[in-house]
Amino acid sequence: MQTPPPRERRLLLAVDAPSLLHRNHHARAHTDLRDRQGRPAWALHGMLRQILEAIDQFAPDALIFGLDDRSTSVREGLYPAYKAGRAVKDATLVEQLERADALLSALGFRTVTPPGLEADDVNASAATWAGENGWDCVLVTSDRDSFANISAHTKVLRVIDGGISGSPLLDPARLHRLYGVDPHQYLEFAALRGDASDNLPGVAGIGEKTAPILLREMGSMRAVWADIEHCGGENLVATLDSWCAETGARRMGAAMLKRLTAPGARERYDFNLSIMSGRTDLELGLTPDVPGSPGLLPLDPERVARVVDFLGVGATTHLAMRVLTEPAGSGRP
CATH class of the missing domain: 3.40.50.1010 (5'-nuclease)
Structure with missing residues (x-):
């Protein structure tokens, strides 16, 4: 060697x-x-x-x-x-x-x-x-x-x-x-996506393709939850739809908000994060x-x-x- x-x-x-x-x-x-x-x-x-x-x-x-x-x-x-x-x-x-x-x-x-x-x-x-x-x-x-x-x-x-x-x-x-995520975002990405090998389902409707977009455009899930709590996700929808307009992608802001505010979504994310964190x-x-x-x-x-x-x-x-x-x-x- x-x-x-x-x-x-x-x-x-x-x-x-x-x-x-x-x-x-x-x-x-x-x-x-x-x-x-x-x-x-x-x-x-x-x-x-x-x-x-x-x-x-x-x-x-x-x-x-x-x-x-x-x-x-x-x-x-x-x-x-x-x-x-x-x-x-x-x-x-x-x-x-x-x-x-x-x-x-x-x-x-x-x-x-x-x-x-x-x-x-x-x-x-x-x-x-x-x-x-x-x-x-x-x-x-x-x-x-x-x-x-x-x-x-x-x-x-x-x-x-x-x-x-x-x-x-x-x-x-x-x-x-x-x-499509930085290391400090990986746990949040994994908590959204879930982990089938550990029998941990993710947040319904959010997977490996959409989770990185959400994290990249909003910065962190802390910012996401804060926006939902303080203004009903208005900035979240506007930010994601603006990205879609710039890239030619189909608008996704309202659909993403619906998935994040579905019954049990926040609890599922928080639980995954607690189990996955080393x-x-x-x-x-x-x-x-x-x-x-x-x-x-x-x-x-x-x-x-x-x-x-x-x-x-x-x-x-x-x-x-x-x-x-x-x-x-x-x-x-």
């Missing part, structure tokens, strides 16, 4: 471990890879392999892994139908999800399982921590919820079918090209100025060799030794 140029800011790589495990479980189940005790290991191996490739690509100074609390869920307590449409997890996936923390911790990585919360919350808190401490951050996930954390110093590597090298790295400009105040336990802290690179070579070799894939052990145990100053920025 070509050595990256020196950076002015240190880099934190925050990984949504469950999302990588889910993807690799389905993509690699045909291999039936087992560890040296005969336990299913294809999802764990695939996750680790992608982590190593991401480290090789970004050369981070520290890593943190978010895990879901599998025993309880704050969001499910608020909304029992949360994620209800998803298929029941295969037993071999469940087993590997439960072993992920032990594997990552054994390597010397920092893992966080927030009580009642999810890896998305760890990602949101990691982005906030990086901003407050003068670091850059890359969030590694396949979940769109993390798009709300994109900023000048936080990017999202959205892991898709092409693996790490083929996955898009989203910054504010690329997010805007994809969805926690940004979690204690992550990152102490990067304390040598040997969990998550700091490089890791202990003997430890890495022993843990990765237990998966029984020599090529992955070799890659792990190269990217995890390389001492500072030997190509790492």
Whole structure:
């Protein structure tokens, strides 16, 4: 790998471990890879392999892994139908999800399982921590919820079918090209649109095409609701119809107002926003100025060799030794 140029800011790589495990479980189940005790290991191996490739690509100074609390869920307590449409997890996936923390911790990585919360919350808190401490951050996930954390110093590597090298790295400009909104508007956009994967319907009649227009022309949903409350949406209708006249689009102001003021529309939006918002105040336990802290690179070579070799894939052990145990100053920025 070509050595990256020196950076002015240190880099934190925050990984949504469950999302990588889910993807690799389905993509690699045909291999039936087992560890040296005969336990299913294809999802764990695939996750680790992608982590190593991401480290090789970004050369981070520290890593943190978010895990879901599998025993309880704050969001499910608020909304029992949360994620209800998803298929029941295969037993071999469940087993590997439960072993992920032990594997990552054994390597010397920092893992966080927030009580009642999810890896998305760890990602949101990691982005906030990086901003407050003068670091850059890359969030590694396949979940769109993390798009709300994109900023000048936080990017999202959205892991898709092409693996790490083929996955898009989203910054504010690329997010805007994809969805027509800026990062600070993404949560409002998502709350309007809804999220079928989490079983969260959106505001009826407002989707991926119309929500960006509304947010762009009005600036924010706070401004939208304020206009509806104070003058019955008069400015909203005028602003949207003016945009339609300028662009040659069909007038939409009155129809948009009707959808936003329909019974339950405001409540649906507010509820989605509360469920979708990631926690940004979690204690992550990152102490990067304390040598040997969990998550700091490089890791202990003997430890890495022993843990990765237990998966029984020599090529992955070799890659792990190269990217995890390389001492500072030997190509790492």
